[in-house]
Amino acid sequence: MNATNDIIIIGGGIIGLAIAVDLKLRGASVTLCNRNFPQTASLAAAGMLAPNAEELPPGPMLDLCLKSRWLYPEWVRKLQDLTGLDLGYNPCGILAPVYQLPSETSKNTSTGQWLDKTAIRLYQPELGDDIVGGWWYPEDGQVDNRQVVQALRQAAQSLGVNLRDGVNIQTIQQKQGKITSLLTSEGELEGQTYVIASGSWASQILPLPLRPIKGQMLAVRMPQQPEGLFPLQRILYGPQTYLVPRRNGRLIIGATSEDVGWTPHNTPQGIQTLIERAKRLYPAIANWPIEEFWWGYRPGTPDELPILGQYGCDNLILATGHYRNGILLAPVTASLINDLIINQKADPLLDGFKGDRFYTQPISTPIPLKMTTFNNYAVPQAINGNNLDLSPTDELVIAGRKFHSRLMTGTGKYPSIPIMQESVAISGCQIVTVAVRRVQTLAPGHEGLAQALDWGKIWMLPNTAGCQTAEEAIRVARLGREMAKLLGQEDNNFVKLEVIPDAKYLLPDPIGTLEAAEQLVKEGFAVLPYINADPLLAKRLEGVGCATVMPLGSPIGSGQGIRNAANIAIIIEEAKIPVVVDAGIGTPSEASQAMEMGADAVLINSAIALAKNPVLMAKAMGMATEAGRIAYLGGRIPVKNYAIASSPLTGTIV
Numbered sequence: 001m002n003a004t005n006d007i008i009i010i011g012g013g014i015i016g017l018a019i020a021v022d023l024k025l026r027g028a029s030v031t032l033c034n035r036n037f038p039q040t041a042s043l044a045a046a047g048m049l050a051p052n053a054e055e056l057p058p059g060p061m062l063d064l065c066l067k068s069r070w071l072y073p074e075w076v077r078k079l080q081d082l083t084g085l086d087l088g089y090n091p092c093g094i095l096a097p098v099y100q101l102p103s104e105t106s107k108n109t110s111t112g113q114w115l116d117k118t119a120i121r122l123y124q125p126e127l128g129d130d131i132v133g134g135w136w137y138p139e140d141g142q143v144d145n146r147q148v149v150q151a152l153r154q155a156a157q158s159l160g161v162n163l164r165d166g167v168n169i170q171t172i173q174q175k176q177g178k179i180t181s182l183l184t185s186e187g188e189l190e191g192q193t194y195v196i197a198s199g200s201w202a203s204q205i206l207p208l209p210l211r212p213i214k215g216q217m218l219a220v221r222m223p224q225q226p227e228g229l230f231p232l233q234r235i236l237y238g239p240q241t242y243l244v245p246r247r248n249g250r251l252i253i254g255a256t257s258e259d260v261g262w263t264p265h266n267t268p269q270g271i272q273t274l275i276e277r278a279k280r281l282y283p284a285i286a287n288w289p290i291e292e293f294w295w296g297y298r299p300g301t302p303d304e305l306p307i308l309g310q311y312g313c314d315n316l317i318l319a320t321g322h323y324r325n326g327i328l329l330a331p332v333t334a335s336l337i338n339d340l341i342i343n344q345k346a347d348p349l350l351d352g353f354k355g356d357r358f359y360t361q362p363i364s365t366p367i368p369l370k371m372t373t374f375n376n377y378a379v380p381q382a383i384n385g386n387n388l389d390l391s392p393t394d395e396l397v398i399a400g401r402k403f404h405s406r407l408m409t410g411t412g413k414y415p416s417i418p419i420m421q422e423s424v425a426i427s428g429c430q431i432v433t434v435a436v437r438r439v440q441t442l443a444p445g446h447e448g449l450a451q452a453l454d455w456g457k458i459w460m461l462p463n464t465a466g467c468q469t470a471e472e473a474i475r476v477a478r479l480g481r482e483m484a485k486l487l488g489q490e491d492n493n494f495v496k497l498e499v500i501p502d503a504k505y506l507l508p509d510p511i512g513t514l515e516a517a518e519q520l521v522k523e524g525f526a527v528l529p530y531i532n533a534d535p536l537l538a539k540r541l542e543g544v545g546c547a548t549v550m551p552l553g554s555p556i557g558s559g560q561g562i563r564n565a566a567n568i569a570i571i572i573e574e575a576k577i578p579v580v581v582d583a584g585i586g587t588p589s590e591a592s593q594a595m596e597m598g599a600d601a602v603l604i605n606s607a608i609a610l611a612k613n614p615v616l617m618a619k620a621m622g623m624a625t626e627a628g629r630i631a632y633l634g635g636r637i638p639v640k641n642y643a644i645a646s647s648p649l650t651g652t653i654v
């Protein structure tokens with residue numbers, strides 16, 4: 001599979017399919033790759049078109065949703081014409097009952113029409129006794145999302161979209177600001193323009209702060225009344241629960257909202273909660289037969305807004321993160337994204353949804369780094385005629401890149417970002433390691449981290465912390481490379497490889513590390529593996545092409561110093577690549593010890609970040625690293641068992 005396609009779309013949920021069909025109607029050649037159709041959130045949704053009932057505040061998101069709701073009737077008509085399928089579009093309006101009376105102010109500001117206890121029961125008889133009134137949103141409605149997805153797939157097929165089911169996009173490859181190809185489960189795939197519409201899973205391809213928000217649902221069957229009608233005709237959008245009646249008598253009850261990662265399945269707790277809440281809203285459902293349970297992942301972003309538009313590279317477009325409104329937003333997303341692709345016209349509406357908003361709004365201004373390089377001493381090239389074969393400034397060279405400082409630091413565990421910035425600056429370090437997963441998910445303490453340093457001056461060393469298997473580490477390494485590019489380091493292919501299945505001692509898995517290293521080297525990474533101080537493993541890693549080895553001194557963050565000096569000494573003696581002592585160093589004297597032993601560099605994070613005064617400790621660590629290096633170059637005296645007087649004994653006057 002190596003053909004060149006005009007436009008390649010990754011993801012075959014409602015968003016990818018809507019874009020594909022619209023592009024095809026505009027005359028483009030389109031390939032759509034979809035890994036796993038049944039897992040798509042688009043099949044799990046309730047299909048509400050509810051910008052008003054959702055009470056979205058005025059702003060770009062409300063504008064986007066209203067525009068999409070406005071586009072819906074025509075969009076549905078077009079799809080119905082193309083496929084002959086009924087999409088269940090029903091502008092039935094939404095009733096939003098409440099259990100507590102709202103304030104007078106909200107009655108004046110809401111877009112809904114207030115109905116009191118009696119009036120709301122005229123709209124919908126047999127509501128729960130606790131309901132004291134509610135809002136009426138006549139312009140909201142629903143669509144049968146499963147039918148929409150079915151129709152989109154059918155339309156895509158009949159229009160000639162190259163639909164590739166079961167194809168998993170593993171990584172994107174880029175060069176000089178352009179995506180050049182995709183690595184897929186079926187080989188390499190090349191195109192002109194690439195659209196990422198892979199919902200919650202987009203964060204597995206690019207470093208985006210997307211996370212799955214699980215929603216559980218169930219459906220019951222409404223009994224038909226004598227005159228052929230079903231008891232519910234309009235959506236009931238109650239507090240924390242909604243009931244969505246389809247015209248065919250199916251009633252959708254949703255939905256939980258659970259931040260539980262990729263934990264699958266329905267749970268008794270989730271379903272029980274839904275049923276209890278639904279009965280409070282509309283007691284009669286208690287005896288209606290259950291038809292189905294299911295669940296899905298909403299693609300959530302930290303600000304709950306979608307990510308739309310061009311991103312990083314000229315030919316990379318994102319259409320993801322639609323969270324709880326992806327069904328509603330499909331028509332407008334397809335229209336705006338395709339105007340951008342075909343006409344190179346960026347609608348101002350897209351401005352509020354750029355993907356780089358997570359990386360370009362620093363929580364504090366980066367401190368311009370005062371690069372405190374201590375090692376500007378000149379190393380003599382020859383002493384007493386012996387050529388020492390040293391470069392004048394004694395540089396650390398990793399994968400062909402030169403560094404003056406031999407101290408590497410990290411960004412985690414600092415009391416605040418300004419303290420981290422100042423510590424990094426004063427330490428003089430030029431390489432800072434960053435946990436890709438934590439930055440990507442904006443984990444507590446990591447918000448804004450990526451922007452807090454001046455990556456024009458500091459070389460980023462993305463690390464795979466948090467990965468327990470080789471497979472995970474490979475995926476996160478690829479994300480790290482994209483993250484570095486995004487932050488301006490176009491040619492950064494470094495990765496600090498950590499494969500750590502053991503949560504107690506945080507010891508690395510040697511086999512997983514070797515497997516991942518082999519694969520990453522093949523993919524062109526400069527791999528810096530974190531390992532136990534095992535000389536044979538170090539040699540194997542050197543053999544597969546790693547750029548360094550990084551043996552630990554003692555367990556991460558333990559501050560126990562160098563507990564395995566003998567093994568580290570063997571690694572240093574045998575290695576032809578730089579040896580970086582990583583983890584365990586607690587004091588500057590231990591940093592110095594590692595350097596005196598002949599290590600090429602040290603990586604120190606906890607001992608600085610968790611010190612009483614991190615800035616002072618950072619300075620001390622920088623100086624100690626340098627002192628240790630100079631001492632190593634100076635050459636220590638041999639250890640002897642007996643004393644030798646400091647003053648010469650020969651030639652003394654008696």
Ligand SMILES: Cc1cc2nc3c(=O)[nH]c(=O)nc-3n(C[C@H](O)[C@H](O)[C@H](O)COP(=O)(O)OP(=O)(O)OC[C@H]3O[C@@H](n4cnc5c(N)ncnc54)[C@H](O)[C@@H]3O)c2cc1C
Binds near residue numbers: 042215
């Ligand atoms: C319980 C629930 C209720 C909801 N209710 C509503 C509602 O009432 N109204 C509304 O507007 N929205 C609702 N939503 C939200 C809506 O379903 C989503 O926003 C929308 O479906 C997202 O569509 P998508 O195409 O971006 O992602 P998805 O539908 O998840 O599709 C993504 C596809 O990409 C594929 N993919 C992922 N990674 C790769 C890869 N590497 N290579 C190839 N393919 C890949 C996946 O297999 C998947 O098929 C609800 C969601 C849930 C879970």
